Amino acid sequence: MAKLTKPIVFFDIDGTLLDDKKVIPDSTKKAVRLLQDKGIQTVIATGRVPKMFYWIQKELNIDSYVSMNGQYVVYQGKEVYSNPIDPSVLQSMAAMALRNGHAxxxxxxxxxxxxxxxxxxxxxxxxxxxxxxxxxxxDYFNQLSIYQGHLYCSEMEAQRYIDRFADFSFVKWHDVAYDILPRGASKAIGIRKLLDVLAIEKENAFAFGDGLNDIEMLISVGTGVAMGNAVPEAKAVADVITTSSSQHGILNGLMKVGLLEESLAL
Structure with missing residues (x-):
């Protein structure tokens, strides 16, 4: 299959597509629509479960996503990659959490x-x-394939799980919450799977993010863009730093990397 040259853009959700009030800024809606009008593919790349962002897909007319930190990937409504977690491991984690008063x-x-x-x-x-x-x-982990877990405990207590389950990564997304993923899993893996399916070179891939779970993603694409509100670790690896999600960060970032015209500046 011939390599496609049309750019593709991956967007994190919280702190990126959504501002600090958890709404999509009008400038972001405009920017995504303009990309789509130019034939540039737009993809959500998030730690969230699909059910948690259906409304964002609908509002932005995006039907492709890398969800649960790369564990479940969909292109134009069809699954293209999935990596479920062994239920027996989740059962062991649940038993440990119960003993320690965690969730x-x-x-x-x-x-x-x-x-x-x-x-x-x-x-x-x-x-x-x-x-x-x-x-x-x-008992939900025995009913359907589970692609990601969450652990709810303090940072000090999380170390006990990190030591016990060495084949898994525990990625902090809140002071008392961690994503549970097979070691090596990340948004970057899901993005690579999708790029392979579409035969798109990574040099034609762009990604916007702000969190710790965006670091691998920002490194793995041709151009990584950190939001102005991003954690220092994400800014350190990004190729470009834009303004915050609440200050037209998506629109400004797309202009900075040349995917949208500077004349669109607000």
Missing amino acids: LAYCSHEDYKVNEKNHPFIEASFDSLMMPYPEVDK
Whole structure:
């Protein structure tokens, strides 16, 4: 298959497509629409479960995504890559969490469920997303393939899980919440799988992000763009730093890298 030269752009959600109020700025809607009008493919790349961003897909007319930190990839509505976690490992984690008063969440391609009700760390982390407390189902990992877990505990306590489950990575996304992924899994892996399917060279791939789980993604593409509100670690590896998500960061970044015209400046 011949390599395609048309650019493709990957967007993180929280702190990138969404501003600090968890809404999509008008300038971002405009920027994404203009990319699509030019035939440039737009893809969501997130740690979230698909159910958590359907409304964003609809609002931005994006039907391709790298979800759950690269564990489940969809192109134009069709699954192109998935990497489920062994249920027996999740069962071991659940037993350890129960003994220590911690909590877990299980993320499938359809939904996400937690194993404890009214847990303060779950409440705190979902409050930060401005989302309601998830449904409780302690046995969810035995019902559907699970691609990502969440661990809810303090940073000091998380080290016990890191030591116990050496084949997994625990990526912090809140003071008391961690994504649980097979070691080596990342948005970058999911992006590479999609680029391979589409026969697009990485030099024609762009990515926008702000968090710790965006670092590999920003490095793996031809041009990585860190938001102005990004963590220092993401800014350090980015090729370009734009303004914050609340200050037209997507539009400004796309102009900086030459995908949109400078005349669009607000």
